Amino acid sequence: MAKRKRIKELYYIRAIAAMGILIIHATGGFAVNSEYGSKAMYLGIFLNQFFRFGSPIFMMISGLVLFYNYRSIDEFDIGRFYKKKVKFILIPYTIWSTIYFLYTSYISGLPINRERLLGFGRGLLLGENFSHLYFIFLIFQFYIVVPFLIKYVAKYMEEKPFKVFTFFFVLQGLILIYGYYFKNPHATGIVGIFNRYYWKTLFSWSFYFMTGGLIGMHYDKFVDFVEGNIKGIFIGYIISTIFYIGQVYYDIWLHGGRDYYGKFGSIRPHTMIYALFTMPIFIWLTRRMVGKYDGIKDFGIYSFGVYFSHPLILEEIKRILMSNFPNHIGYSRLSSLLLICGLGLAITFIFILLVGALEIRWLFIGRVPKYVPRRRRKEEYV
Secondary structure, X not given: OOOOOOOOHHHHHHHHHHHHHHHHHHHHHHHHHOOOOOHHHHHHHHHHHHHHHHHHHHHHHHXXXXXXXXXXXXXXXXXXXXXXXXXXHHHXXXXXXXXXXXXXXXXXXXXXXXXXXXXXXXXXXXXXXXXXXXXXXXXXXXXXXXXXXXXXXXXXXXXXXXXXXXXXXXHHHHHHHHHHHHOOOOOOHHHHHHHHXXXXXXXXXXXXXXXHHHXXXXXXXXXXXXXXXHHHHXXXXXXXXXXXXXXHHHHHHHHOOOOOHHHHOOOOHHHHHHHHHHHHHHHHHHHOOOOOOHHXXXXXXXXXXXXXXXXXXXXXXXXXXXXXXXXXXXXXXXXXXXXXXXXXXXXXXXXXXXXXXXXXXXXXXXXXXXXXXXXXXXXXXO
């Protein structure tokens, strides 16, 4: 298989998506726990909703990269593919799951007994040892079906992309509409199981993965379309953003509080439209960033490490600051929100670069190049 040219803008898209996920987790407490009507509440909600593109964009990138590189089953080495995923994703995931299990045990003062170890095993299988780890459980579902998709669906993706797009848009849309508007929280049996887990199954994310795959398979044509229609796409993006975030503020105004804020996570049908307009905007924007903003590129290169480490870093930042400086740091303070977001981004970035400089970095942050400070890189070329 001839090696296809690298899509350099993906580093920057990954960086923006990773920053978005970090900010969602940094602002969640401010959105929910700030004094009602405070500036911290309003900014926390805005940031918490604006960056909801993070996980869908990452899923699109996963599909984009796979179908950009593999157009037919003849190009796909199944053994090599799964060997790499186990070594560079499953092993780091297991290590981080253990770290989060030990961390929560320590913070909560819980004993590590047989019952909790059994819970750890279940959490490892289902991505439940910390809130963000579900994504690995989810992405491996797609890795399992990728050979089938390449063998039986890739041809249709190449020849009839709009039909494939429509099918997965309707499929995921119906599932998310059901989960958002019609799900019975008291259902039992198979329906009850589905209601509990649908949000982290491939059925509720297939649209993002396959849309990314379609973009990857027709990348040059898609880029040409985006470049030629950016004004219309940008207008659509602005409208979708206003409605996406506006729905949340309207609900808060309507009910006089944030009692229903839990409804406005990323797993809702409205996110599909928001993410659909966000992706081409990011492609257009990041194509103009290539070769510049090296720090952002590095953040994207090590984004897998950002994903794994940032919740732990954020939890420690909040725990240390709020417990030691309760008169100055709190959820209702705008300065605290900005401080925690800024420290979270800075410390996470420093941490992943330090890990990236290690020979054993793959155990923690997957398959990434060894980090070398840019000053040293320049000196080596002199």
